[in-house]
Amino acid sequence: MDEKDFEEISAQLEQEANLREKLKDEVSKLEQKSRSMQGTMNKIHATPTSQLPRLINTIKPVVESCKEDTRAIASLVPPNTYWKWKYMWAQALQGIVFTLALCKFLEEGTLITLPEVSKTLGVEEEWKGRFTIATEDYLQGIISLVNELSRLAVNAVTLGDFDAPFRISVFVKDLFAGFSLLNLKNDSLRKRFDSLKYDVKRIEEVVYDVSLRKLNTPTAGGDETMS
Amino acid sequence: MMTAEVQSMPGSSSRDGIMGAFDGYREELDEYYDRREALTKVSRDITSLSKKCIFLLHRLMTDPSNKPGNERETSANAAKKGYESMEQIKGLFESISEQLQGNDFWRFQRTVSPGLQEFIEAYGFAYYLEHNALLPYDKMQTYFSNDAGVPYFPLPYSDYLLGISDLTGELMRYAISSVTTRAGRVKAREICDFVRDCRASFEVFAPRIRGMDQKQKTTTSSLRKIEDGKRRAHPPLLSARVPPLTPCQPPMQCRSANTSMPPRPTDWTSS
Secondary structure, X not given: OOHHHHHXXXXXXXXXXXXXXXXXXXHHXXXXXXXXXXXXXXXXXXXXXXXXXXXHHHHHHHHHHHHHHHHHHHHXXXXXXXXXXXXXXXXXXXXXXHHHHHHHHHHHOOOOOHHHHHHHOOOOHHHOXXXXXXXXXXXXXXXXXXXXXXXXXXXXXXXXXXXXXXXXXXXXXXXXXXXXXXXXXXOHHHHHHHHHHHHHHHHHHHHHHHHHOOOXXXXXXXXHHXX | OHHHHHHHOOOHHHHHHHHHHHHHHHHHHHHHHHHHXXXXXXXXXXXXXXXXXXXXXXXXXXXXXOOOOOXXXXXXXXXXXXXXXXXXXXXXXXXXXXXXXXXHHHHHHHHHHHHHHHHHHHHHHHHHHHHOOOOOHHHHHHHOEOOOOOEOOOOOHHXXXXXXXXXXXXXXXXXXXXXXOHHHHHHHHHHHHHHHHHHHHHHHHOOOOOOHHHHHHHHHHHHHHHHHHHHHHOHHHHHOOOOOOOOOOOOHHHHHHOOOOOOOOOHHHHO
C-alpha cells in the first residue's frame, strides 16, 4: 500500500463528500417545504371544519412542487445506494407523509396508502435503488397523524364540531388495529407505536364527554363507538 | 347484499382496507427484521473467528521454539497458517453475499460492518507478516470476490480504513511481546515506523470517516506504547547507571501519629 493508493481513496471520499453537499442542498429544500406545510396544517386546530378545504388547497401547490425535489434527489443518488443516503431526507419525508395523510383524512376520511404517497410525490418505479419511500418512513408519518388527530379531537369540539371526535375515533382505532398487526422490534417505530394508546385514550375521553352531554348528531356516531 | 351492508356501515370498509395494507407492511417488516437478525449472527461469528485468527498469529509469532535468525520464514509460515484458517471466514462471507446484492448492501452495511472490520484487521495482520507492508484496498476487495472475480459486495472505504486502523493495536501487542529478543527489537523498530506511517496516512481521513478520529487516538496511544517499550528494552539505557533516588525523611509528627505502621527498613535513609 503506497501513497498513491491512499490518494485514490482520498479522491473517492472527496467525491462522496461533494455528493453529500449537493444532496444536502436538495434535501434542505424538501425540508423547508415539509416544515412550511406542517406549519400551515397546524392551523386546522383553529379552523372551522367548513373552511378546511380552503386551508388544504393552500398547500396543494407546495405538495406539487415537492416532485421537483424528489426528482433532483433521485438523479443525484448513485444506483443501488439508496440506503446509504436515505437518512438525509428521512425526517423531511416523514413530515410530508404526515401532511399528505392528514389532508387525505380531512378530505375523504380515509388512510392514504404508500403507493398514493409515492404517486403524489412523483416517485417513479425506475428510481428503485435511488429514491423510494421506505415503509418505515411511511409508518412514522402515519403515527404522527394519530398524534395530531388526538389534538384535533379536542380542538374540533372547542370550535363547535361535535361530530369530529367520532369520525376521528373510528379512524384512529382502525389504525391502531393495523399497527397492532406489526411485529415491531425495539426501535423508534416501536417506541412511537407504544405512545399511540395514549392518543386513543385521549380521543375516547373526548368522545365520552361529548356523548354524555348529547352534543353530537346521533346518526353521525354513537353506536360506532361500540364497534 | 352482504357487501352492500358492510359498505353502508361507515368505517368498516376503511378498516378492511387498513388491515389489508398493514398485513403487507407486516410481511415486509418481518422479512427485513429476519434478514437483519440472520446477518447479525453471521457478523458475530465472523468477528469471533477473526479474533481467533489474530490470536493464532500472535501465538505463532511469539512461539519460543521459533529459531532466531529465521524471522522471515517464521512470519511467512505464520501468515500461511493464518490465511488457511481464514478460509472458513471467507466461506461465511460468501454465504451472506447473496443477501448483500445491489441495493440491499447499504441497507445492511451497518449490520455486517463489525464483522467485516474485524476480519480486515486479521487479514491485514497476516498480510503484514507476509509482506511487511500495509494491505492494499484492492487486494482486500479482490479477496471478497468469487472465483469468477465478481465481488461479494462493494467493500466500503470506511470499513477498510477502520479495519486496518485497528491493526495498529495488534501490531503494538506483537511489538511489545517480542521486544525482549534481539530480533524482536529490530522488529519493534520496524513496526514502530510502520505504525507511525499509518497514523500519518490515516490523518486525512479523520474528518471524512465517522469513527476514524477515535481510532487515530488509539493508534497514537499504541504508537507511544511501542516507543516506550523500545526505549525500556534498549540495552544502553538498561545498563546505564542511574543514581538511586534518595527519599526524603517523613515529618516526625506524622510517624508518631501513626504508630500502627510497620517499622521502616533501617537502611532506607542511610544510603
